[in-house]
Amino acid sequence: MKVIKGIEDKSALYEFSDSFVTIGNFDGVHLGHQHIIKRLVREAHENNRKTVVITFDPHPKKVLHPEKRPFYLIASLEEKINLFEGLGVDAVILIPFSLEFSTMTAEDFVCRFLSDKLHIRKIFIGYDYTFGKNKVGNAAFLVDFGNRLGFDIDIINAIRINDNSVISSTCIRNAILQGNVKTVLKALGRPYNLSGTVIEGKMRGGDLGFHTANIKPDKALIPAHGVYAVIACLEEAQYQGVTNIGLNPTFADDKLSIEVHLFDFNRNIYGKSLDVLFIDRIRDEIKFPDPKKLIEQIKRDIEKAKAILKPHL
Numbered sequence: 001m002k003v004i005k006g007i008e009d010k011s012a013l014y015e016f017s018d019s020f021v022t023i024g025n026f027d028g029v030h031l032g033h034q035h036i037i038k039r040l041v042r043e044a045h046e047n048n049r050k051t052v053v054i055t056f057d058p059h060p061k062k063v064l065h066p067e068k069r070p071f072y073l074i075a076s077l078e079e080k081i082n083l084f085e086g087l088g089v090d091a092v093i094l095i096p097f098s099l100e101f102s103t104m105t106a107e108d109f110v111c112r113f114l115s116d117k118l119h120i121r122k123i124f125i126g127y128d129y130t131f132g133k134n135k136v137g138n139a140a141f142l143v144d145f146g147n148r149l150g151f152d153i154d155i156i157n158a159i160r161i162n163d164n165s166v167i168s169s170t171c172i173r174n175a176i177l178q179g180n181v182k183t184v185l186k187a188l189g190r191p192y193n194l195s196g197t198v199i200e201g202k203m204r205g206g207d208l209g210f211h212t213a214n215i216k217p218d219k220a221l222i223p224a225h226g227v228y229a230v231i232a233c234l235e236e237a238q239y240q241g242v243t244n245i246g247l248n249p250t251f252a253d254d255k256l257s258i259e260v261h262l263f264d265f266n267r268n269i270y271g272k273s274l275d276v277l278f279i280d281r282i283r284d285e286i287k288f289p290d291p292k293k294l295i296e297q298i299k300r301d302i303e304k305a306k307a308i309l310k311p312h313l
Contacts, residue, residue, distance in 0.1 A: 004094065
C-alpha cells in the first residue's frame with residue numbers, strides 16, 4: 001500500500017487516477033468504517049479499479065476546536081494506516097489538516113481535487129459524513145456534483161451493535177473512558193490496545209508474589225481505573241494476563257500507573273515494547289486494608305481473568 005502525503009504531488013496522484021475512493025477521519029477504523037472500506041475494495045476489484053482512502057492528519061477537531069482538551073484518538077496514525085493496509089487498500093492520501101485547509105469549500109475540494117487531480121470514478125461515504133467549509137459537503141451535495149462531473153456515489157448506512165446503537169468513534173471513546181472494553185471490542189471488531197515501553201515502577205509486584213511490567217503508554221486514551229483481563233503482545237508472542245490501571249490506593253500512590261501481570265512469565269523486559277489488548281473489565285480499583293487482602297484479591301482476579309481469556313487460547 002502506498003501512502004501519499006498531501007495533494008500536490010501530481011505524479012503520485014496520477015498513479016491512482018480513475019480510482020474508487022472513500023473519505024473520512026476513520027478514527028479507530030471501527031466496524032462501521034470497515035464496512036465502508038470492504039465495500040470499496042470489493043466493488044473496485046469487481047470493476048478493475050484501484051482503491052484510495054483519503055484521510056486527515058491531525059484530526060480536524062484538534063485544529064478547529066483547540067479549546068476542547070483533551071481530545072483522545074482511538075488509534076494512532078500508524079495504527080490507522082496499518083489497518084487500512086490490512087483491509088486491502090491500495091493507497092492512502094494523507095491530507096495535512098490546518099486552519100487554512102479548513103477554509104476550502106466543498107465545491108473546491110470536489111472540483112479541484114477529487115475531479116481535476118484524482119479523476120475519481122466512484123466515492124463511498126458514510127450516511128452522515130460532511131466536509132468542506134461550514135460542512136456543506138454531504139451526501140446530497142456529492143450526488144449533485146457526481147452527476148455534473150461524472151462520478152458515482154455510494155452512501156453507506158450505519159452499522160449497529162447488540163443494543164441497536166449506532167457505532168461511532170465518539171461512543172467508542174466514551175466507552176473506553178468508562179472502562180467498558182467489552183463493548184469496545186464488539187464495536188471495533190478487535191480489542192482496544194495500549195502500546196508502551198516497559199519502565200521501572202515501584203517494584204512492589206515481586207514482593208506481593210506477582211511480577212508486573214509497568215508501561216508508559218503511547219496514547220492518551222486510557223481505560224477507566226480498574227482491573228482488566230488482557231492479552232499482551234511481546235516480540236511477536238502473545239501472553240495472557242491482568243492489567244491494573246490506577247493510583248494503587250492501598251499504597252496511597254498519587255501517580256497513575258499501568259501494571260501488567262503476565263501469567264507464567266518472569267523475564268526482565270525493561271525497555272521493550274508491550275502491546276496490551278483489553279478483553280474485559282474485571283472490577284473497579286479498590287483500596288484494601290493491608291497487602292494480605294490485596295494478594296487474596298489478586299489471586300481471585302487472576303482466576304477470573306483466566307476464565308474470561310480461555311476462549312482466546
